Amino acid sequence: MRRKIVAGNWKMNKTLAEGMELISEIAASPASSEVLKIIACPFIHIPGAVQELKALHGFAIAAQNCSEHASGAYTGEISAAMIASTGATHVIIGHSERRQYFNETAAVLTQKVNHALANNLVPIFCIGENQEERNSNQHLEVVKKQLKETLYHLAPADFSRLIIAYEPIWAIGTGLTATSHQAQGMHNFIRSEINKKYGKEISENTSVLYGGSCNAENAKELFSCMDVDGGLVGGASLKATDFINIINSFTVSPTE
Ligand code: PGA
Numbered sequence: 001m002r003r004k005i006v007a008g009n010w011k012m013n014k015t016l017a018e019g020m021e022l023i024s025e026i027a028a029s030p031a032s033s034e035v036l037k038i039i040a041c042p043f044i045h046i047p048g049a050v051q052e053l054k055a056l057h058g059f060a061i062a063a064q065n066c067s068e069h070a071s072g073a074y075t076g077e078i079s080a081a082m083i084a085s086t087g088a089t090h091v092i093i094g095h096s097e098r099r100q101y102f103n104e105t106a107a108v109l110t111q112k113v114n115h116a117l118a119n120n121l122v123p124i125f126c127i128g129e130n131q132e133e134r135n136s137n138q139h140l141e142v143v144k145k146q147l148k149e150t151l152y153h154l155a156p157a158d159f160s161r162l163i164i165a166y167e168p169i170w171a172i173g174t175g176l177t178a179t180s181h182q183a184q185g186m187h188n189f190i191r192s193e194i195n196k197k198y199g200k201e202i203s204e205n206t207s208v209l210y211g212g213s214c215n216a217e218n219a220k221e222l223f224s225c226m227d228v229d230g231g232l233v234g235g236a237s238l239k240a241t242d243f244i245n246i247i248n249s250f251t252v253s254p255t256e
Contacts (some may be wrong), residue, residue, distance in 0.1 A: 171212025
């Protein structure tokens with residue numbers, strides 16, 4: 001059975017005090033215990049968030065990035081080992097903003113995935129096409145290439161630890177959401193590609209999240225798609241009530 005997951009990607013938002021307040025609000029709100037709730041906050045919030053949420057069931061803390069290097073003279077960088085040492089358990093890798101603004105190539109992302117896995121962090125690996133690629137009907141090929149270039153060197157046991165996030169670039173922060181038809185079509189394609197490479201069991205057990213203007217209004221419909229196992233949520237994760245409403249959009253009853 002695949003895990004239902006909602007991950008909040010705060011991006012570069014919230015001072016330390018603001019972030020800790022948001023964590024406290026999330027912790028105090030009743031959210032479905034059947035959903036794994038991941039908070040991908042800025043590095044500075046991670047130790048506090050781990051502390052605040054560790055006693056609560058079904059929460060995990062993620063970093064939004066890690067270095068492609070293990071350690072050493074890389075001023076300003078944070079390694080996978082450093083992230084793991086805080087108690088964080090997940091890390092977003094390959095977000096389109098990192099690919100675009102920080103020139104992260106498939107080769108760099110491969111290093112990041114390897115370091116994350118070597119340090120027992122679960123990579124939340126992001127893939128997705130831009131508007132032009134969607135318009136010219138290349139979206140399936142683009143996503144297939146992103147999977148293949150960065151992940152297909154992994155042994156099945158390592159691949160099975162990953163979470164995949166499909167984030168069409170044209171939907172990120174734009175208010176344009178993929179329709180449930182588009183999301184289901186792509187998620188089904190991703191699962192079938194994983195099946196081809198790693199077999200049925202791994203493909204059926206890999207959680208594939210949707211990201212791109214996911215909010216409390218559209219989450220229910222998106223999450224009802226057979227191959228959509230939850231969401232990677234940016235803007236709407238910055239308010240506790242919106243984030244909790246998205247978590248509770250699965251057709252399961254909130255119990256804690
Ligand atoms: P958004 O961002 O929900 O603000 O569109 C999603 C993401 O980039 O992970």
